[in-house]
Amino acid sequence: MWANKQRSIRVSQEELLCKNACGYYGNPVWQGFCSKCWRERARTAEAPREDARPSNDGTPPTFSKFEEKKNIEKGRRINTMRRLFWGTSSPPKPQVVCPETSESQKKMLRAFQGLEPGDFTGFLKILRSSPSQRLQSRCTAFLNTMEAYHDLPVQKQSDLVQDFYQSFAEYFMSFPEAQVTHIMEHVEKLVMTRLHKWVFCHDSCDDEQKDLALQRRIRSLNWVTPQMLSVPFPDTDTPVTGDPFLPAITAIIEMDAKRAPQDKLACVSKCSQQVFEALAISSHEPANADDFLSSLVYVVLKANPPRLHSNMQYVIRFGLPHSLMAGESGYYFTNLSCAVAFIEKLDGPKLNLSAEEFEGYMLGQRAPSALNRRQQVASEAKQLLEELTDRQERLDQGVNALGVQLQQWVQAVTSKLDDAGVQFVHLQKEMAAQAATSQSASFSTQDQSPPEEEEEHSVLALDVSYEGPTDTDC
Structure with a gap:
């Protein structure tokens, strides 16, 4: 069904990879480079350029100044990292490693070797144990320093966090x-x-303005239908609330509620997996x-996820490099970046529309047929809801009258029972x-009857005593 349709969005695998051909995924935010190549390119661009004009002796006149500035910048970075990790600008004095210290480090490594993936609580227990006291002290010192210098530019904070990741990983080089x-x-x-509350949407960058601009842009494109994007969407027998992409929409919205970059990436991965599941159902x-x-x-x-630009920049600046450069999460995040870049540059030809049609849709003068149908269904549902509400009100009035x-x-x-009770009483x-x-009448009758009875008894007695003459033998 959809195989013969022309795809309006096409990104090949080569376009997703780094432009430096390092084999990792690139990103439109990094101008097509991966995070490693982009950082190296940015640091090279920040370094002062050499003056190409030759001097009399064949060496550039500003070469010595360039070397001096380079050494000063290098020393400043080294001192900054020393202050972050050791508290002073000078490294700690070398100490003789005693057998107890070596044994403590071995215990620490053994504990981390037995750590299960995803067991963050177990990681905290190991980090707070006595063998890992040095690692815990480094983390605490780094966090306190970052909070104290939270006014630094966000790019400097990103560099410090990435350097901390690299130095911390050196403890586990044998793993x-x-x-x-x-x-x-x-x-x-x-x-x-x-550090989320200090570095997310920092004042030194314009992430908030870009969030608002992207949100307005997405809101102005709410008329775009799946058919315009060539999305395999069952538009015939699907109800208004039966969007198969609803779980993916929920997952991408949840990204703003997370703090750790990996949790935000997990929301992106969950959204992408839900998209694949919806495609398997729809097509x-x-x-x-x-x-x-x-x-x-x-x-x-x-x-229209909240603070989408800020969340993506937060992951880019403070996430682990391997999470964005390779693997499933890197692929999904790169596609999300491409989707946002496509939305920002969306025009009529990309939707197979003319410039006049696109402008009419943007101004609200036109509406797609599918959108009209959904609006009609929504209007009918609203009318039905109003009728049900009216019937409910009438029913409530009847119930109230019946109650009265x-x-x-x-x-x-x-009242009748009360009257009957009074009458009964x-x-x-x-x-x-x-x-x-x-x-009382019966009692009076009994008092008058005894003389007559005595007289009757006496007569009976006489009758008994006089029986007449009896026959004898004489």
Whole structure:
């Protein structure tokens, strides 16, 4: 179905890689370079340039000044790092390594070797143990120094954090690379969770203004449909709330709530995986890179994540280099950067629209058919909701009237019961009075009947005593 459609967003694998051909992923923010090549290029650009004009003796006249400035800059960096790690500008005096110190370091290394990936609580326990006291002191000194000098330019802070990562990783040079990666992820989470409020969206950069500009840009493109981006989207039988990309939209919005760069990258990876799952549901063919990137653009347009530019810059400046240069997270983050760059430069031809159509959509003078259909469905749903609300109000009024009637009926029944009770009491009193009257009458009758009975008994006695003459033998 979608195989014959022309893809409006195409990014090849070569375009995602570093322009310096180092094999790692590049980034549009770094002008197509990876983080390592970009930093080397930036440091080279910051160094003072040599004067190309030759002097009489064949050496540039400013070469000595250049060497002097270079040595001063190098010494300043060394002193800064010494103050960060040792508290003074001079390195600590070399001490004789005693067997106890060597044994303590071995215990520390053994403890870190047994650390499970993702066990941040276990990492903190090991770091607070006595064998790891030196590492803990370095972390504490570095954090205190960064908080004290939080007014430094954000790029300087980024360089200090990256240098700290590099120096900290030197303790575990004998470990496998994967294990060192897990340990440094814990270090990054420990350091950046505490430094987040000092370095995120720093005052020395214009991240906040770029966030607002990107947010307005995305809001102005809310009319873009999946069909314009060639996204395999089931637009026929899908309800308004049945967007298959909704989990991906939720995941990219959650990125702003995280503090550690790796947690923000985890949100990007989760969003990308949800995009692939949605593509597997929506289309009947395996998802490719073009489908993924166009779907990611659609997700960003629909989500409009808060402070997206600041979050991406935070990950770039203070994240571990290997997380952005290689692996799954690096690939997903590079595609997210490409999606944001595509949105910032989006125009009519990229959506297969003419300049007049694009301008009409941007000014709100036109609306896509799919958007009209969804608006119509939303309008019908709103009208149905209003009707249900009206019916609910009428039902509430009926319930209230029924309640009043029921209360009046209860009051009427209660009054009737009270009247019946009064009548019953009055009737009981009358019956009691009649019973008393009848009883007194019976008593008086009994007092008059005994003389007649005696007379009757005497007559009977006479009748018995006189039986007449009896027959005898004579």
